[in-house]
Amino acid sequence: MTKQLILIRYGELGLKGKNRHLFVGRLAENIRASLKGLKDSQVRVSWGRLWLEIDADQQAAAIERLRRVFGIYSLSPVMETEKELSAIADAAYLALHKALPRGGSFKVETRRTDKNFPMISPEISRSIANTIFARLESERLEGYEADMHKPQVTIDIEIRSEGAFVFGETIPCAGGLPVGCSGKAAVMLSGGIDSPVAAWLAMKRGVAIEAIHFHSFPFTGERAKEKVYDLCRILALWQGRPIRLHLVYFTEIQKAIYANCAEEYGITIMRRFMYRIAERIAKSRHCLALYTGESVGQVASQTLESLAVINAVAQMPVLRPLIAMDKEEIMQKAQQLGSFQTSILPYEDCCTVFLPQYPKIRPLLSAAQKLEEALDIEALIAEALAKTEVKIISN
Secondary structure, rough: EEEEEEEEOOOHHHOHHHHHHHHHHHHHHHHHHOOOOOOOOOOEEEOEEEEEEEHHHHHHHHHHHHHHOOOOOOEEEEEEEEEHHHHHHHHHHHHHHHHOOOOEEEEEEEEEEEOOOOOOHHHHHHHHHHHHHHHHHHHHHHHEOOOOOOEEEEEEEEEEEEEEEOOOOOOOOOOOOOOOOOOOOEEEEEOOOOHHHHHHHHHOOOOOEEEEEEEEOOOOOOOHHHHHHHHHHHHHHOOOOOOOEEEOOOHHHHHHHHHHOHHHHHHHHHHHHHHHHHHHHHHOOOOOOOEEEOOOOOOOHHOOOHHHHHHOOOOOOOOOOOOOOOHHHHHHHHHHHHHHHHHOOOOHHHHOOOOOOOOOOOOHHHHHHHOOOOHHHHHHHHHHHHHHEEEEEEO
């Protein structure tokens, strides 16, 4: 079986100094996990990069998976050849035809770290480019031109002690940091557009996630749960490992709030309960922070006044990566993540079931605390936690 070599670039991990090996090691581990099920794949670390060797017939599947691995900035299928000009030129010519089968502009760039090679990098680039043009002319292929400033394609050549490597395609990937290198957090996951994007952005900065979802059976049904399961499956593709989902039974808390508290404060007090419960679950799972999909001013519970009153019950950090984004930006990221079509399915979540007609947009902390005196907070939380289900959602 023919083997294919893929060059994997990891961007900002190269700036991590003495800790770089820890980040690169985590990335290599995540890459191996993402390739599970693809036979005979081998990942190795070499000269500031990662390399994947895999059967050629599985290259496309491997690339599709690698594009979702956080920490990878780009990758290139590579031809490995002998350190001899004619062999390098053959590989460069093939790379050009693959990248530009119908013509276009290109340039050749060489990086020579093997100082025993008899030519310097600019000389190698000129020689290879001249050979390419001579072959194009002999085969009467037109439409190709050199462009040193803004080429459509760059044919890269690397000459190292191990051999010569040629590639003409750079495939952009997810970027960020490897999932797991920044600790673990819990994401408050609704069935909407915003919170899956918050989870995705958490993972992009190296945070492994668990999800917490509040449901209000029988006011929210099984289809609403299935929607959340589907969102977790999508997120698991990006995490590279299953998502632990905590399903919190929230109905009795909502009933108690709307039976004993002023209606306009219902959303505020409901969110305060959610934060209390999410924090307890997060701490029990050794999470270091909570993530939410909140954005300033988007709804009544997301004004600065509301966020301040709601956040007052939390002791651990509450991180809001969408805080300054408008809805259009969030929707674009949801489409990039692949969650948008699932998020817009018309199944209600618990936040919309008991929505008051005129929610308080500038609540007072003292007023919320006074209203909560009518509730047995600890008993309600204990009941909700006792009825919480845990699902392991794989990709």
